[in-house]
Amino acid sequence: MFELPYSVNLTDANTGQLVEAEIVELNRKLAKSKIDGQWWKIKAGRTTRSHEEDHHWQWLKVIGEQRTNLAYQAIAVQTPDQEVQGAATYFIDSLSRLEEGEGAVNLDRIATAPRNRPWLCEPPCFRGVGYCLLLSVVRHSYLLGLGGRVWLTSLPNQKTHDFYLARGFQVILEDEDGILDFEIPTSAARSWLDSEGYPI
Template identity: 35%
Template sequence: MRIEVRLIRGQDNIIVEADLVKLAQKHVDDYISRWKDKLTLYEQEDKFWDWEFKLQFVINRQPNREGYAIEYEGETQGLMLIETQMHGSRLVEGKRLVYIDGIASAPSNRQILQRPPRLKGVGSVLLAFARTRSIELGYEGRVGLHSLPGVEKFYESQGMIDLGEDEDYDDLVYFEYGVRRSPT
């Protein structure tokens, strides 16, 4: 699977083509060798995420888990882990959704760490793909996630609905996309 996606190069705002692919060991290796030290140095909240474990023991062993990466010029720019069968919507009782169990952009793409960021739009592209998977699975575009502190405004800017802190999930704020309506 390889889907061409568009990102924006931060230095000159030129649209560039990247690839959204299934998560593979190469992406985990990039995370370990190119991301981890910077995430730790700059005290990013996802610095302890273990993408090696997510790939080997979650995605590769659980059919309801899927992992994806965005590549540009041979380097991993974004990572996402989703769950596709066991989560229900909080907006529409009894309806399933795609749950984002982890989503991350490379440190060089984070405006808080680098101005201008190397690439803009990585998180937005991953969120849009999660909605696409939701539609493919018959969930009408419903997607949910718990946000790390400090990125809630990003999810709000993407049109996700803030459903408040979740005491069962370390008081992280839960966000959800509702049904995606077709243009008429």
């Protein structure tokens, strides 16, 4: 079963040391106090912040709109100081776009806290946040019997695209505006989970 919380390791970008964090359920209280009320209190200029595709996201509203949907999941990475270092939301009742007729998870949104983005804050506070979140979603898909399949629509950013490609995701659709959809097939998901020591 996919039980929360569970431990993951981040890297403290200042010391290079591993820091034990937890994947937790992202509830409305956390979204309001630790994301909407905290994330964008950084020294980066207003113009720089506005260039971030997720700058306008209101996580409390997003979670509230789906609170009665049993297929909707919201998770976060929380460090021992109780701060939320990243978050993701997803639907567990979707269909694969690569493997016809098979179930999949649809990753609705994923973001690291601005303080963990090296192009906004140098050095960032932690590294590995997005990696842990994405791996958690793939793991949940696998535990649900969906083969680890996860698909998503990516923000139009080459760094983001490269991140997904490096994890074994494949491009499944590109629209006229250059927006890409990605999916990780079962084979790549199993390989990734196996490399991280999860039983396959």
